[in-house]
Amino acid sequence: MVDGQLWATSKVKGTIFTPAMLAQYTYFMADSVILDFYANGRLGKVAFHIVNPKIGENNRCGLICHFSFITDCGYFLGDNSTNIQITKLDIENHILSGSFNSTAYCENDSSITINITDGRFDMYLYVNK
Numbered sequence: 001m002v003d004g005q006l007w008a009t010s011k012v013k014g015t016i017f018t019p020a021m022l023a024q025y026t027y028f029m030a031d032s033v034i035l036d037f038y039a040n041g042r043l044g045k046v047a048f049h050i051v052n053p054k055i056g057e058n059n060r061c062g063l064i065c066h067f068s069f070i071t072d073c074g075y076f077l078g079d080n081s082t083n084i085q086i087t088k089l090d091i092e093n094h095i096l097s098g099s100f101n102s103t104a105y106c107e108n109d110s111s112i113t114i115n116i117t118d119g120r121f122d123m124y125l126y127v128n129k
Helices: none
Strands: 021-029 032-041 044-051 062-067 076-078 083-090 095-106 113-124 126-128
Touching (some): 021 113
Parallel strands (some): 021 126
Antiparallel strands (some): 021 032, 032 044, 044 062, 062 076, 083 095, 095 113
């Protein structure tokens, strides 16, 4: 939900070979991994980046989103209230599940905010070693 309005991924015209959602788990260094998530729909997109994701914890992340039905701002950025809860991170079977909530601020005018609530994902996880 974005400010109480339902938003979901959908097939995007012209992106037949690009998934509407993509999650990628990359081994970055000996003791570090990165989880990148991207979801796209007719009315916008959401993306986040987590370093060393943990199951069941409030994962700190970078969040960026855009919604075409919000005309006052191009892109919104998540703040410290962004809450990404990973409920399943199965590297062997390539499964990622979880939920997210955030207050996000307009990149050009921090007085413009949106509330993202009840976000969830359950998807295939690409793993790069």
